[in-house]
Amino acid sequence: MPRIDFATQTVLITGASSGIGAAFAHALAARGSDVILVARRRDRLERLAAELRQMHGISATPIAQDLGTSTAGEDLRSEVERAGLRVTAVINNAGFGSFGHFVDEDPERLAQELAVDVTGPVQLSRAFLPGLIAAGSGFLINVASMSAYAPTPRMAVYGAAKAFVLSFTESLWAESRAAGVTVFALSPGATSTEFNAVVGTDDATAGARMRTPEQVVDTALTHLQRRRPGPSVIDGAGNALGAWLVTVLPRRLVAGAMYWVTDPARRRAATEGAGMP
Structure with a gap:
């Protein structure tokens, strides 16, 4: 017997207008879940909501909201309540990154990156997790990244933000597991x-x-249906192996190797057939 009856769920998904968020919406709607779709691009959300209603006969509610504000969590909860909806599960998927040496990055963009990637999951978890705990059911999935497991030169803020999400969510898993709520980080x-x-x-x-x-979502939903889901799951066997390797190698070696891996010149040389440096 599956642990989660998806047909009884109303799942709030952030970053739902494309990519992994949209794939979650399709997969959950196909299982009978109602969905609340959150992102900035209203036109995309409305098209996706209409498509899901037509294909699966479920309720799909689009909410256009910027999750980079200081009150994003409470604002979104208020919007959901005004719509007369009861959230039974949350997938915090919204996020973005920047690439380049830290000292060259735009400070305003870095601040927005932290607001969406760090403050956003904290605010939304705080806004909705108490209701899930009170109900003694449902789930919270925070999307982290493989970047959470190692230093990420040229994406220093993004990697650190995802490391925060991973640690934060694993702590919530420990705090919430006795309450009947499933919490985990997806990387x-x-x-x-x-x-x-x-x-x-x-x-x-x-x-x-x-x-x-779709592969990422399948990994998450398979983990969700496990008898005792752990605090985090990594998508893909190769990624899981990589995450394990960085735990046994010296941090100096890992940081240096990641600096080489993210070097654009290395990629260009490989693409042009000039060989690896």
């Missing part, structure tokens, strides 16, 4: 989404082999 690696386009370069994923958003 994808390089995935075929709009991430690189938003960052502004394909160097952000260092030429890694891409997983699909």
